[in-house]
Amino acid sequence: MTPSEATFLAPPGEVADWRLVLLCDAVGGAGVFDALPGDADSLAGALGLDPHALRVELDALVALGVVDAGAGGGYERNATTPDAALLAVVRHHARSLKRWAGAVDRRVRDEPVERGDIGDPEAFHDALALSARRMAPAVVDACLARFPGARTVLDLGGLHGEYSLEFARRGLEATMQDMPAMIEVARRKGRLEPAGVTLYEGSFFESVPGGPFDLAFCTGITHTFDGERNLTLFRNLRPVVAAGGGVAVTTFLRGESPTSALFAVQMLVNGNGGDTHTEAEYRQWLGEAGFTVDEAVHPLQGPGARSVLFAT
Numbered sequence: 158m159t160p161s162e163a164t165f166l167a168p169p170g171e172v173a174d175w176r177l178v179l180l181c182d183a184v185g186g187a188g189v190f191d192a193l194p195g196d197a198d199s200l201a202g203a204l205g206l207d208p209h210a211l212r213v214e215l216d217a218l219v220a221l222g223v224v225d226a227g228a229g230g231g232y233e234r235n236a237t238t239p240d241a242a243l244l245a246v247v248r249h250h251a252r253s254l255k256r257w258a259g260a261v262d263r264r265v266r267d268e269p270v271e272r273g274d275i276g277d278p279e280a281f282h283d284a285l286a287l288s289a290r291r292m293a294p295a296v297v298d299a300c301l302a303r304f305p306g307a308r309t310v311l312d313l314g315g316l317h318g319e320y321s322l323e324f325a326r327r328g329l330e331a332t333m334q335d336m337p338a339m340i341e342v343a344r345r346k347g348r349l350e351p352a353g354v355t356l357y358e359g360s361f362f363e364s365v366p367g368g369p370f371d372l373a374f375c376t377g378i379t380h381t382f383d384g385e386r387n388l389t390l391f392r393n394l395r396p397v398v399a400a401g402g403g404v405a406v407t408t409f410l411r412g413e414s415p416t417s418a419l420f421a422v423q424m425l426v427n428g429n430g431g432d433t434h435t436e437a438e439y440r441q442w443l444g445e446a447g448f449t450v451d452e453a454v455h456p457l458q459g460p461g462a463r464s465v466l467f468a469t
């Protein structure tokens with residue numbers, strides 16, 4: 158960090174500029190992006206907002222390049238104004254930012270923090286769907302290269318179902334398990350069941366569908382739990398994995414990348430016992446649950462890259 162980057166007056170930079178994230182969360186979340194074009198007074202009147210505050214925040218978004226100043230003092234969308242899918246991601250980022258701001262200092266001082274929860278199920282669903290849609294083809298390719306004969310898959314904590322949909326596109330019978338509130342959102346969105354994905358609601362620490370499944374697919378879930386719960390999950394999966402089938406665990410492994418180290422902070426501030434666990438820990442838990450872990454770990458490419466561990 159240079160001295161010129163060290164204050165909040167730094168010039169507009171990347172999309173992850175914290176000012177842009179918070180302003181998009183506030184203004185986009187109040188429905189303003191959808192209502193553009195317009196001037197601050199008429200937009201505020203239509204949406205029940207404070208006209209002065211909206212003008213200040215929209216001017217800042219113009220400075221950051223997210224909306225344009227239009228004719229006659231109004232504002233209009235431009236090519237970088239987030240659409241609904243991107244806004245969901247940015248708003249999730251804003252929630253993380255607020256969480257970090259309130260908790261990193263408390264955690265390092267060993268002061269209590271409120272446990273983070275998923276918040277609004279639909280917002281969480283939308284926030285994670287975009288990156289999953291991008292990652293799904295490569296992750297599914299890796300799984301099917303490892304288990305080419307797989308016909309059935311259980312997608313644990315599948316949420317938006319993007320991975321289940323990708324498996325279904327490849328001709329597998331996919332079952333997605335999640336907590337009731339998440340399954341309700343998936344049902345309401347109406348994309349999964351018409352594509353042939355079976356929905357199963359309930360905690361996988363209590364029970365999992367009987368299967369047997371050629372693949373138990375654990376993506377984006379194990380780093381949200383501590384070791385004890387991961388061991389319980391893997392033990393619950395052992396009886397429902399078919400002979401010749403296996404488990405795929407896609408996660409951030411500690412020490413694997415800068416992203417991994419940063420993601421660990423998100424788990425730290427959530428205070429739920431999640432972490433970027435080590436490869437050795439996964440080997441231990443899967444081994445204790447009766448699985449044999451492949452020697453090689455499959456690295457996924459790209460920013461925010463994760464690794465896939467396979468076990469049989």
Ligand SMILES: C[S@@+](CC[C@H](N)C(=O)[O-])C[C@H]1O[C@@H](n2cnc3c(N)ncnc32)[C@H](O)[C@@H]1O
Nearest residue numbers: 285289314315316335336339359360361376377
């Ligand atoms: C971080 S999201 C991951 C979503 C998706 N697999 C992905 O990688 O994008 C974790 C998901 O696990 C679900 N989950 C958490 N605890 C669970 C439990 N005990 N049983 C079933 N699902 C659970 C959450 O509801 C959420 O949908």
